[in-house]
Amino acid sequence: MSPSAPLVGRRIRAAVIGTGAIARGSHLPALAQLAAEGETEVVAAVDIDATAVEAFCAEGGIPHAYTDLERMLAEQRPDLVAICTPPTLHREQSVAALRAGAWVWCEKPPVPTLADYDAVAAEEGTRETAPGGQGGPYASIVFQHRFGSGSRHVRRLLAEQALGRPLVAHCQTTWYRDTAYYAVPWRGRWHTEGGGPAMGHGIHQMDLLLDLLGPWSEVRAMAGRLVHDVETEDVSTALVRFENGAMATIVNSVLSPDEVSRIRIDCELATVELTHLYGHSNADWRITPARDVPGDRAAAWQDFGADVPSSHLAQLRELVASMRAGERPRSSGADGRTSLELISALYKAAFTDVTVKRGEIGPGDPFYTALHGGAPGWAPAAAPALASAEEVSA
Numbered sequence: 001m002s003p004s005a006p007l008v009g010r011r012i013r014a015a016v017i018g019t020g021a022i023a024r025g026s027h028l029p030a031l032a033q034l035a036a037e038g039e040t041e042v043v044a045a046v047d048i049d050a051t052a053v054e055a056f057c058a059e060g061g062i063p064h065a066y067t068d069l070e071r072m073l074a075e076q077r078p079d080l081v082a083i084c085t086p087p088t089l090h091r092e093q094s095v096a097a098l099r100a101g102a103w104v105w106c107e108k109p110p111v112p113t114l115a116d117y118d119a120v121a122a123e124e125g126t127r128e129t130a131p132g133g134q135g136g137p138y139a140s141i142v143f144q145h146r147f148g149s150g151s152r153h154v155r156r157l158l159a160e161q162a163l164g165r166p167l168v169a170h171c172q173t174t175w176y177r178d179t180a181y182y183a184v185p186w187r188g189r190w191h192t193e194g195g196g197p198a199m200g201h202g203i204h205q206m207d208l209l210l211d212l213l214g215p216w217s218e219v220r221a222m223a224g225r226l227v228h229d230v231e232t233e234d235v236s237t238a239l240v241r242f243e244n245g246a247m248a249t250i251v252n253s254v255l256s257p258d259e260v261s262r263i264r265i266d267c268e269l270a271t272v273e274l275t276h277l278y279g280h281s282n283a284d285w286r287i288t289p290a291r292d293v294p295g296d297r298a299a300a301w302q303d304f305g306a307d308v309p310s311s312h313l314a315q316l317r318e319l320v321a322s323m324r325a326g327e328r329p330r331s332s333g334a335d336g337r338t339s340l341e342l343i344s345a346l347y348k349a350a351f352t353d354v355t356v357k358r359g360e361i362g363p364g365d366p367f368y369t370a371l372h373g374g375a376p377g378w379a380p381a382a383a384p385a386l387a388s389a390e391e392v393s394a
Contacts, residue, residue: 007324015044018084019056027082028060030313044076073100088192091116094139098123104139108203112194115369140332145208148310150285164268169248171209171263173202174256188230195371196232198343202252207339215243218357223350238346281309351375
């Protein structure tokens with residue numbers, strides 16, 4: 001592979017892989033906004049449906065439409081690839097882009113398993129550019145709820161322990177999905193979606209919780225298939241202990257008519273609460289001080305600064321800055337892996353009735369290569385079942 005041109009002083013050449021709803025509604029508008037600011041240019045799009053990709057390019061003013069990813073990478077040599085396809089394709093497409101020298105911005109869920117994630121991470125590295133050198137390319141995950149003024153402000157308060165030690169937390173993703181939603185062939189299946197609401201829906205709130213509270217240490221969980229005729233769960237609950245001592249409850253559901261996304265963290269001096277659905281702004285955060293906290297101190301906590309809502313655009317701005325600096329972006333590498341590791345551990349804990357420690361799921365563990373882990377009653381019929389919970393936890 002020949003070296004890519006330096007990113008300093010020129011637009012970042014971007015390509016979009018997959019032209020469905022998330023590409024149209026989130027990725028392309030974010031890229032278009034940065035294009036208007038002189039930061040990016042979308043040079044190509046790829047989709048297996050020729051008619052769809054041609055329409056996407058015509059509507060978005062994108063010059064090159066492809067149905068072959070490898071050909072696009074060879075001919076257009078993008079600096080950045082936005083992957084907006086179903087999860088089962090993410091590993092192959094991320095690896096192809098990294099090998100072609102492109103940075104990756106991949107929709108969640110990142111990949112179906114930890115084994116897939118580690119395979120993608122193994123393709124990251126350092127490429128030499130002229131003049132000098134530039135780190136990368138790196139693969140980052142779309143965790144847009146981490147970004148924006150609200151989460152930045154609360155993250156700083158927690159990191160500085162301005163609110164005292166975090167003690168108790170609640171993380172809730174209670175959404176509603178009907179049978180028509182699961183009529184899409186790849187949904188509700190382990191091989192193609194990776195998991196149920198813990199993986200495909202609650203991952204955003206869990207990722208934000210981890211970003212705010214730091215590393216987790218152990219998890220216990222339950223999962224159920226209460227309504228939908230799917231392979232995966234449609235509801236799960238978990239108890240999580242963090243390294244800092246805080247304890248949290250997590251609920252992920254697609255059975256809840258009154259939909260809400262919520263995080264609450266009770267600290268020694270205040271409660272922080274975020275209530276929203278698919279994205280948050282400053283107004284969605286609330287900080288309630290303890291009764292004995294001085295008014296001037298509590299007032300300072302309420303200054304969130306200029307309102308920057310969580311969004312693909314907010315994350316993309318930071319990603320582009322990382323690309324230009326040659327630095328690893330947030331939600332990549334070990335930082336991006338932490339949420340997938342918690343979800344894998346949640347499934348293992350739920351399906352084996354054991355407490356799972358952070359770091360214990362690796363090569364040789366059945367939950368490393370499949371989130372169902374081969375567990376009886378959860379693994380697809382063709383997958384080998386585990387003999388017992390003890391065997392899984394050994």
